[in-house]
Amino acid sequence: MTRWRLIELLGATIAVKLNHFQALVVFALVISIAFGFLGRRRPKDRVKYILWTLLLFVLIGVGIGWAMYPFSH
């Protein structure tokens, strides 16, 4: 469940509440785009790199999550 409890755009206080998966996707998306722009020059290469990195981030993250699942019970 996503809840942006309080966002005071012009103020100093913000509060962000994301679940595990949402945090993972936000992180993966931001870092993939940044790596794509830093690591590749041509737009086509960038798009391919961003999509590939995003996919790997999410899949490996979920995979590690499932691998650790038995240890949390």
Add this chain to the structure above:
Amino acid sequence: MSGEEGLPVSPPEDASPVPQPQEERREAIALVVAAASWLVPGLGHALLKMWGRAVICFVTVGVLVWVGAGMRGNLFSSRGNDAFDSLGYLADLGTGGFYWVAKSLETNGPDVSRADGDYGTRFLATAGVFNLLAALHAYEVARGRKV
């Protein structure tokens, strides 16, 4: 200096590379670019007229800091208790000017008793490490080693 047959021997050309003034100037500019890139994410790339990368660096560090602070992640200070605190401080300091932005955003202080706070700590550290990587990239471009 003379050789075995009495002929003068000149020293090899690349035996002691003396930095040319142009090289020194380029190195100085690269250092300034790196420092600017660290202080304000994206500024180094902007100085090199790499506008897309400049915007991406600024937005990436900004979003990571904003989300990290919003999740009440721990922003390490210089008064760390152990090596991990010191490493965390170095990572956070990597965000440059955004370190103080994160400090001002976290008016309620960190809360790592919940998973959100823990994630926020990682977001903040990642922002710093990414900015250091971007500064290194800008430095290498300014030196002419990367494009």
